[in-house]
Amino acid sequence: MTVFRRLLAGLSTLVLPAYGLAAEYNLTVDRVTIDTGDFVKEGIGYNGASPGPVLRFKEGENVTINVTNNLDEMTSVHWHGLILPFTQDGVPGVSYPGIRPGETFTYQFPIVQSGTYWFHSHSGFQEPNGAYGAIVIEPRDADPVAFDREYVVQLTDKHPHDGDRIMRNLKMMPDYYNRQQLTVGDFVSEARDRGFWATMKDRMMWGDMRMMKADVEDVQGFTGLINGHGPAQNWTGLFRPGERVRLRFINSSAMTYFDVRIPGLTLTVVEADGNRVRPVPVDEFRIGVAETYDVIVEPRDDRAYTIFAESMGRSGYARGTLATRAGQTAPVPDRRPPSYLTMADMSGMPGMDHGDMGHGDMNHDDMGHGAAAMDHSEMAHGEMSHGNMAMDHADQASDDGAMDHGAMAHGEMNHGAASHEAMGHDQMAPMATADMSEHDAVPAGHAVGRHRAMAARTDDAAMSHAGTAPQGREHNPFYARGSGLTPEAANGGRFLSYADLRAAQPLYPERAPTREIELRLTGNMERYSWSINGVKFEDADPIRLQYGERVRFKFVNETMMTHPMHLHGMWSILDVGAGQWNPIKHVVSVQPGTTVYMETEVDAPGQWAFHCHLSYHAASGMFRKVVVEGGPDTAVGTTPVQGGDA
């Protein structure tokens, strides 16, 4: 079969309203009823349903989309991840005034890219209330990713409360929705394991900061949906054994990161945020809010496979099935125990003196690993990576002069522990080699870039913590070392990291950034107030960029929550230390206690939104307007700008 015929065969099985290259689309914004299987509630949708339709475009076409607002309030539609003229971007107050009740707004823009994206309302809390849908853009030429069949797998976290109510409740009581707080029972069992005083000291440290180890998911109580179906309703995609199935994962959640796996299948990640990456086979991946990942799976057996998307904090999950016939199901895994933050996740906070923090208390038990496992990994770290550590030290010393080397607590590595022998040096040798070979293999710029990424201020606390990888897996530079959020694959296999992503093709010639803009992600959980550089949107000046420059953004997460930062209109080139092969994204997740860099070619004139994609963080201030000055004529209008980079 030719690729083309296989493609058609795959497409014909899709549950789509229509497939074609028609350049005109109609969308209505409606009040709808949403049934999750757990509860039924009123919400907002498109063309009478939530999620809305899957819009299929083709690279190179000019689309016209008529959006009719059937609500009794303003609405808007934002085309998430699409590169288009700013007047078509759909952000009220930034791109255009919005769409009034009863009004039809006509969007017109050229499709200059391919891949998986989505669309959603940018007005109030309409998106958490259901106003979202998927976009699939077929490449202009033959798709370099071969597949027989494809499905959109659009995740969301549907909550019984509507968005306004959630926001108000969070403002009244920031832990209103947090039902994974540590209890007296947790204290007792922890005290039994590690001693009363150690547990007491741990609680005192957190209490002193007035922060909660449980602040991983601040809006719990949702039902995870796949394409609008709750776990009990079990969305199912059919396949024939031996087919290559392309799954287009989209996280349209208001607040929830999902860890996605399909027990029994390897997921080969081929696209991130709509852009092709060098294929990475993994057992599990974490999809941040608003991100998209395309994966290929090749189910060979005539049986069902469960798509299991467990929330990062483990308070909820979405579930679907790949099956060879309707009604077939596979076992649904249990959720893993809740994740809790560690002191390492706090290391981005200013004024935190790690020297005082009693590292002896914070490491092993906080991470919830057995002591033996930790001894193992700490030793692995100590033994294997002294070379790396030396470099880290130098890097961090220049990065943060206040670092306390004395506090690194090498003594805690338990070299003398009996398990030293047992853990096996032979196991360590290949790991060390792997580590080195990766360094050898990378392009010249890599070492520097990588350390930039690692500069991650995971710093001193991190050093003594030696990662969370019990099997000696390499530390994930996008999490603070010792972070309670560092994901691990449920089957002990490979978990996708940003560090694994390499662009399949560079989008722009590599060049040095013209300047660096530091953006500290800030907030106060107790007041449920979120901001950038300590300033909320309503009090902030826009970020001004010059057309033609290449800006390096430095994100320093000073909060204890993960923030998916989304820049509209231009690509976010995430620095994973791979130079021109750095992956191209539209959302960059910044974990607590880390510093992450991305670069942007400023090639889109106009006014753009830039914000944390967690709905209630954006709404309470973690939002900026970005103004791109200069460049081609930017008169307001609906005339599509031809061309563009993609």
Added chain:
Amino acid sequence: MSPVVAAEPDPHTARYFWGIQFEEFEYRYSDSDEEVASWDGDAFYGTDELKLRWLGKGEYGIDERAYETLENQLVLQTPISDFFDAKAGVRVDTPEGPDRTYGVLGIAGLAPYWFEIDASLYFGEGGQAMTELDVEYEWLLTNRWIVNMGLDATYAFSEDRAIGIGRGLSSTELGLRLSYDLIDRTLSPYVGVVHEKAYGDTRDLAREDAESTEEWYAVAGVRWMF
């Protein structure tokens, strides 16, 4: 020249909020067979920067059919640090007996180790002044069964015989309540015990009036929030 978009009310920031909460809304039965309805609630409207808040407390004697205490405060509240707000306003007491009006200055917020603190200074027309400290602490038995411990202490800088307040530490109220979050955090029924005690000159004044100076109550009520 930078492009211009029609100015619209900013849709991205939710700025104004309101809420109503009754920390205590209960029936009390004392060891001297006294029955009392009691409440302690507040409501607010405003922004992160400035809130208008009403605080109300009262005790209604069911047998006497009279308000033993009835306080209403209206304050403006603004953040002064990451975890604390300052507040200023007016307090009007209209129980059985003489009314009193005070100016209020106070702070409210979260102290290290998760103690909720509300401390106020009241100054009355006749130069009377007193302070009140309210400390709350929660213990999570589970994520829905919660033990709430509260201490409320009043210290008077001057005597106000007409309302039975003597100089010095005048009274404390200590409460221990076990609640269950029945509907979200909206409705949490509870049971508990409350101990009220008068001290020093205030105690002497109470004795002169043949009032009790120390009382234990069994309480049952609901905490609610909307």
